Amino acid sequence: MTRITEESSKYRHLEKMSVEELTSNLNKEDKTVALAIKKALPELNTLIKAIVSKIENDGRLFYVGAGSGGRLSVLDVIELPTTFGVSPDLFNVILAGGKEHLIEALEEKEDDVNAAWLMLKEKKVSAKDIVIGISASGTTPFVLSGLKECRKQGITTACIVSNPGSIIAAESDIPVEVITGPEFVTGSTRMKCGTAQKMIFDMISTSTMIKLGKVLDNQMVNVKLINDKIVDRAVKMLMNNTGITVYHEAKQLLIEHGSVKRALDHFNQIGK
Known part of the structure; x- marks a missing residue:
């Protein structure tokens, strides 16, 4: 060689x-x-x-x-x-x-x-x-x-x-x-x-x-919520993908489900 x-x-x-x-x-x-x-x-x-x-x-x-x-x-x-x-x-x-x-x-x-x-x-x-x-x-x-x-x-x-x-x-x-x-x-x-x-x-x-489906569009929707910066980014992702306009409402939904992906799945299932 x-x-x-x-x-x-x-x-x-x-x-x-x-x-x-x-x-x-x-x-x-x-x-x-x-x-x-x-x-x-x-x-x-x-x-x-x-x-x-x-x-x-x-x-x-x-x-x-x-x-x-x-x-x-x-x-x-x-x-x-x-x-x-x-x-x-x-x-x-x-x-x-x-x-x-x-x-x-x-x-x-x-x-x-x-x-x-x-x-x-x-x-x-x-x-x-x-x-x-x-x-x-x-x-x-x-x-x-x-x-x-x-x-x-x-x-x-x-x-x-x-x-x-x-x-x-x-x-x-x-x-x-x-x-x-x-x-x-x-x-x-x-x-x-x-x-x-x-x-x-x-x-x-x-x-x-x-x-493997870990990205939606161009967003890391499965990111782990390990610090304030990532949580803020995730809340904004969720707002952009759902039309939710109130920050604290999107954050509550995010924290409840633990990831943008799971929060989006829930949001879409309930038809809102």
């Missing part, structure tokens, strides 16, 4: 650049990320459809990752229960070193070839689920070993990688290869690769939740 992610930066003598030159060149490289993702949209679309199908049939999603990619998947997943009102067990992350050590950057754990499958087994992973490996290089041992064991067990596998023809892609039923090219700082895949991964996580989670 060609390890494009390890190729030398197109830019030389970064230490001699002004701040203006650095930010301009970084911005120029960042602009290429969305275009790289665009090329992988067919495979990404296939993956999202598979995720939706699994969840509709009582399955779950598992990300398996290490380093920046693994940590970014955690950041995406922890937002979903609040934003979309879903169970925290629907989207999961198997992180090298464990999520409890998220901020410690235990990069050496990515070489552990036994931990991923043991952690998946603890979560009772099964053929109902889908497991997605996250690896910029496409070679991370922690991720690779986890996917290999999943395939042995008949569990659907996928991956998000940034090098073509990787060994992790070969162990994936649905490989998504997003080729972002050499990094601005040679080999620093927290940069363009990380940006691509974050964008893809957003696309996967948001598209999946929309297809």
Whole structure:
């Protein structure tokens, strides 16, 4: 395989650049990320459809990752229960070193070839689920070993990688290869690769939740009412969708039913 992610930066003598030159060149490289993702949209679309199908049939999603990619998947997943009102067990992350050590950057754990499958087994992973490996290089041992064991067990596998023809892609039923090219700082895949991964996580989670009916029009009607800002937003959503004009009446209906979606269902059932 060609390890494009390890190729030398197109830019030389970064230490001699002004701040203006650095930010301009970084911005120029960042602009290429969305275009790289665009090329992988067919495979990404296939993956999202598979995720939706699994969840509709009582399955779950598992990300398996290490380093920046693994940590970014955690950041995406922890937002979903609040934003979309879903169970925290629907989207999961198997992180090298464990999520409890998220901020410690235990990069050496990515070489552990036994931990991923043991952690998946603890979560009772099964053929109902889908497991997605996250690896910029496409070679991370922690991720690779986890996917290999999943395939042995008949569990659907996928991956998000940034090098073509990787060994992790070969162990994936649905490989998504997003080729972002050499990094601005040679080999620093927290940069363009990380940006691509974050964008893809957003696309996967948001598209999946929309297809699962967690969004009405363009509104997060299943959002959990965890603070005053969200309650205020939810009240206004309810007013916009029902025609209720008195704020405290809409708020009372919202609090009574616990979400915009349930309040709307009640409102429509009683025919008002």
